[in-house]
Amino acid sequence: xxxxxxxxxxxxxxxxxxxxxxxxxxxxxxxxxxxxxxxxxxxxxxxxxxxxxxxxxxxxxxxxxxxxxxxxxxxxxxxxxxxxxxxxxxxxxxxxxxxxxxxxxxxxxxxxxxxxxxxxxxxxxxxxxxxxxxxxxxxxxxxxxxxxxxxxxxxxxxxxxxxxxxxxxxxxxxxxxxxxxxxxxxxxxxxxxxxxxxxxxxxxxxxxxxxxxxxxxxxxxxxxxxxxxxxxxxxxxxxxxxxxxxxxxxx
Amino acid sequence: xxxxxxxxxxxxxxxxxxxxxxxxxxxxxxxxxxxxxxxxxxxxxxxxxxxxxxxxxxxxxxxxxxxxxxxxxxxxxxxxxxxxxxxxxxxxxxxxxx
Numbered sequence: 001x002x003x004x005x006x007x008x009x010x011x012x013x014x015x016x017x018x019x020x021x022x023x024x025x026x027x028x029x030x031x032x033x034x035x036x037x038x039x040x041x042x043x044x045x046x047x048x049x050x051x052x053x054x055x056x057x058x059x060x061x062x063x064x065x066x067x068x069x070x071x072x073x074x075x076x077x078x079x080x081x082x083x084x085x086x087x088x089x090x091x092x093x094x095x096x097x098x099x100x101x102x103x104x105x106x107x108x109x110x111x112x113x114x115x116x117x118x119x120x121x122x123x124x125x126x127x128x129x130x131x132x133x134x135x136x137x138x139x140x141x142x143x144x145x146x147x148x149x150x151x152x153x154x155x156x157x158x159x160x161x162x163x164x165x166x167x168x169x170x171x172x173x174x175x176x177x178x179x180x181x182x183x184x185x186x187x188x189x190x191x192x193x194x195x196x197x198x199x200x201x202x203x204x205x206x207x208x209x210x211x212x213x214x215x216x217x218x219x220x221x222x223x224x225x226x227x228x229x230x231x232x233x234x235x236x237x238x239x240x241x242x243x244x245x246x247x248x249x250x251x
Numbered sequence: 252x253x254x255x256x257x258x259x260x261x262x263x264x265x266x267x268x269x270x271x272x273x274x275x276x277x278x279x280x281x282x283x284x285x286x287x288x289x290x291x292x293x294x295x296x297x298x299x300x301x302x303x304x305x306x307x308x309x310x311x312x313x314x315x316x317x318x319x320x321x322x323x324x325x326x327x328x329x330x331x332x333x334x335x336x337x338x339x340x341x342x343x344x345x346x347x348x349x
Contacts (some may be wrong), residue, residue: 024331036330049255056263061302076258083262084269092294098274099283113270116314118299125295163334171341174314175334177306178321182291182333185325191289193296199299206306217301229290229329237285244282 007217011137018141026149028179032060033150035173037157040067043048047158054154058147059117060176062086065214086214088222091105093121100134108136115143192228200224313344 033054040050045067057063062083069079093116095242101109120143124134204220211219252260258339277283283291307318326335 007303019342024334028330028334045255046253046266048254049259052256053259053262057261057266057267059266063264066259070255070258076254076261079258080261080265084265087269089267089294089298090266090269091276092291092298094270094275095277096273096291096294098278109274109302110271113274114267117272122295144287153321155335168341171345174306174317176336177303177314177319178337179334180254180299180302181318181321181337182325182330184296184303185322185333186330187295187299188326190292190296192293196293196296197300200300201304201307204301207309208305208308213305216305217298218287220301220304221294221297224292228293228297229286230290233289237288240286241282 014135014137015141017146018138018143021123022119022142022146025123025179026146028175029060029119029146029150030153031175032064033153034157035153036060036063036067037159039064039157040154043067043070045070045158047155050158051151051155055124055151057083057086058114059083060150061118061217064215070189082214085218088218090116090121092221092225097121097124101126101134101136101139104136112136112139112143115139115147117146118183119146122186126186192231195231196224196228199227204229261294272290311348313341313348316344 036054037047037050040053041047045053053063053066057066059239065086066079066083069082094113097112097116100107101112104112120139123142124139127134127138129152200220200223203223204216207219208216278286303318305316310318317340318338320340321333324336331333
């Protein structure tokens with residue numbers, strides 16, 4: 001199959017555009033990727049198993065939860081279920097991502113889902129918010145380097161884990177919450193942002209205290225989403241919904 | 252393969268199912284109800300709040316200060332300034348406040 005040079009150039013330029021967008025995240029997530037590798041080895045993983053988890057799961061928070069549970073005498077199904085609970089939010093990302101990539105082919109989307117971690121989802125939403133179409137090359141540009149570096153991080157962490165200097169003094173252990181605050185603020189212009197933040201924050205804290213991690217993520221998220229869904233629907237949205245049914249004749 | 256290996260693979264399959272599943276389920280509905288739409292629009296704020304909440308709840312003074320500075324920087328600047336500013340406040344705060 002031959003690809004016209006101009007098409008290849010356009011692909012490369014879009015890919016590079018995505019990569020540039022992802023560089024801050026690659027830098028920001030590196031400490032966690034390395035830390036994951038180091039902790040995994042300390043919890044009884046081999047270097048190969050640590051690298052395999054980063055390469056196949058590719059979801060930082062859930063990987064941390066996973067290795068934390070491996071260290072304790074917890075049944076295997078419970079560990080898998082906990083990873084699922086932390087990652088349940090991806091169901092909601094997936095639904096939104098699917099709507100934004102209707103113009104992609106089936107295999108492009110199947111691959112796209114694999115890379116659909118928090119940063120990719122956030123950047124895709126930001127892109128769509130700016131009124132731009134989500135291109136496959138752009139998405140691959142942001143997703144693939146982040147994935148490769150994430151796997152590399154785990155490998156380095158597993159090999160040199162014990163050589164990391166004082167992670168507390170360097171603030172490395174608290175970079176993830178700061179990063180999530182930044183992402184959170186980026187969505188502040190969405191409707192119902194503040195009520196959702198308050199509802200989710202309160203529910204997550206209560207769940208964290210009385211149900212325990214990792215369920216506070218699913219419970220807190222559900223509280224905010226249900227609040228938004230329960231709010232009165234505006235007349236405009238109601239009319240648009242009714243019109244979409246009329247135009248296509250219903251199912 | 253070791254037990255750890257099998258658990259990791261099962262976790263990977265579950266994770267991929269969450270990432271593909273939301274779309275596969277929702278795409279069966281031709282129209283999206285405004286309430287579902289409103290719920291979907293709330294997802295990022297809801298999820299990122301829950302990821303911050305435990306850290307905020309158990310934060311030391313230095314960590315709490317870093318989160319507040321990060322949020323304030325998020326009102327004006329982009330991700331990079333949030334990250335740099337929050338990180339610097341954290342390191343300085345831990346050095347000064349312990």
